[in-house]
Amino acid sequence: MTGPPVLKRIHHVAYRCNDAKETVEWYARVLGMEYTTAFAEDTVPSTGEDDPYMHVFLDCGGGNVLAFFELPGQPQMGRDPNTPAWxxxxxxxxxxxxxxxxxxxxxxxxxxxxxxxxxxxxxxxxxxxxxxxxxxxxxxxxxTAEQYAQLRQVAPLMLEEWSRTKRAPRHAEWLHKEPDA
Missing domain, CATH: 3.10.180.10 (2,3-Dihydroxybiphenyl 1,2-Dioxygenase, domain 1)
Incomplete structure (x- = not known):
C-alpha cells in the first residue's frame, strides 16, 4: 500500500550563516534559543563532496529546531535578487x-x-x-475560532480566484480592515 507519508512535524529548517559561533550567540541572546547540537564534516555525507561545514542546531520551542550551515569553502552567501527582502x-x-x-x-x-x-x-x-x-x-x-474557520473555508475559493486573476481575492473582507483604524 502506498500513499503520502504521515508527517509528525518539521524536523528542522536549515539556513546558511556567515559565522556559526556568531549566529548561535545571537539567537541565544536575542531570541533565547538553546544551542543543542553541532555536526562538522569535511565531506558532505549525502553527496560525498569535499566541502567542510559546521551545522548547528537551536531549539526554538515546541519541538521545533532551527539549524544553520557555515560553509567557509563556498562563495559568500547572497540573496535572490529577484525576490523582495520581505x-x-x-x-x-x-x-x-x-x-x-x-x-x-x-x-x-x-x-x-x-x-x-x-x-x-x-x-x-x-x-x-x-x-x-x-x-x-x-x-x-x-x-477568533470563527475567523480561523471562515478563512479555512474560503481558502480554496481564494486560491482558485488568485490562480485565474493574479489579484488579491476579497472573500474575507473583514481581514483587510484593522478594527482600530
Missing part, C-alpha cells in the same frame, strides 16, 4: 500581544531595528533581521 523569512510564534511587545523592547535594546507591530487580521507581527541578513518575524495570534 518575502523570505522565518516566522516564530509568541504567546500573546504582551509577549510580542516585550520581545520588541528586548530586541530593540540589543540595538536591532524592529518594524511593527503590524496587523494581519488574525495575527500581529514584528520584523527584524539576524546577523546573516535573514528576516525574522515574531507573531502572536489574535483571531
Amino acid at each position: 518575502v523570505q523569512h522565518l516566522a516564530l510564534e509568541v504567546e500573546d500581544e504582551a509577549a510580542l511587545l516585550s520581545a520588541k523592547a528586548h530586541i530593540e535594546a540589543q540595538g536591532i531595528a524592529v518594524l511593527g507591530p503590524t496587523w494581519h487580521g488574525i495575527f500581529k507581527s514584528i520584523y527584524f533581521f539576524d546577523p546573516n541578513g535573514h528576516r525574522i518575524e515574531l507573531a502572536c495570534n489574535i483571531g
Whole structure:
C-alpha cells in the first residue's frame, strides 16, 4: 500500500550563516534559543563532496529546531535578487500581544531595528533581521475560532480566484480592515 507519508512535524529548517559561533550567540541572546547540537564534516555525507561545514542546531520551542550551515569553502552567501527582502523569512510564534511587545523592547535594546507591530487580521507581527541578513518575524495570534474557520473555508475559493486573476481575492473582507483604524 502506498500513499503520502504521515508527517509528525518539521524536523528542522536549515539556513546558511556567515559565522556559526556568531549566529548561535545571537539567537541565544536575542531570541533565547538553546544551542543543542553541532555536526562538522569535511565531506558532505549525502553527496560525498569535499566541502567542510559546521551545522548547528537551536531549539526554538515546541519541538521545533532551527539549524544553520557555515560553509567557509563556498562563495559568500547572497540573496535572490529577484525576490523582495520581505518575502523570505522565518516566522516564530509568541504567546500573546504582551509577549510580542516585550520581545520588541528586548530586541530593540540589543540595538536591532524592529518594524511593527503590524496587523494581519488574525495575527500581529514584528520584523527584524539576524546577523546573516535573514528576516525574522515574531507573531502572536489574535483571531477568533470563527475567523480561523471562515478563512479555512474560503481558502480554496481564494486560491482558485488568485490562480485565474493574479489579484488579491476579497472573500474575507473583514481581514483587510484593522478594527482600530
